[in-house]
Amino acid sequence: MDESRKELNVVGKGQVPVFSLAIDVIKTSTGFSASVANLDMPSVEAANQRDAISRVCTAAKQQLKKSAGRGVTPTVSDPPSPKDGVERFLVPVHL
Numbered sequence: 001m002d003e004s005r006k007e008l009n010v011v012g013k014g015q016v017p018v019f020s021l022a023i024d025v026i027k028t029s030t031g032f033s034a035s036v037a038n039l040d041m042p043s044v045e046a047a048n049q050r051d052a053i054s055r056v057c058t059a060a061k062q063q064l065k066k067s068a069g070r071g072v073t074p075t076v077s078d079p080p081s082p083k084d085g086v087e088r089f090l091v092p093v094h095l
Contacts, residue, residue, distance in 0.1 A: 016094050017068065021060055022079040023089045025049055036060050037079030037088065053089060061093050068095055 022037040028045070034052035035043035041063055046052035082088045 017064075019060075019064055019093045019095070021057065021091045021093055023053055023056055023091055024079075024082050024086045025052055025089065026086045037082070038077055039063070053091070057091055057093060061095065064093065065095055 019039075021039065023034055024037050025032055025034045031045060031047040032049045032052040033043050033045050034049075034056040035041075036056060039060055041060060044052060044055040044059060046055055
């Protein structure tokens with residue numbers, strides 16, 4: 001099984017896909033910018049780090065659900081190393 005996509009077996013519910021997102025956050029002049037390093041999608045802006053991570057997780061989950069609804073499993077590959085000044089968070093997202 002691909003290590004970047006794991007499935008969690010939930011009793012009585014079947015299998016729930018779990019995606020591990022590599023979220024890169026950087027401080028900007030107006031707040032924070034967050035992007036998903038291992039998923040092709042736009043970055044989001046927010047006033048604080050927590051909101052930036054929350055918004056990018058919500059957007060990524062919506063994108064992953066759309067792909068799954070079409071029967072397509074999005075490729076979540078190993079991201080490149082973060083650049084200087086970028087803080088990386090690994091966040092599991094359950095669909």
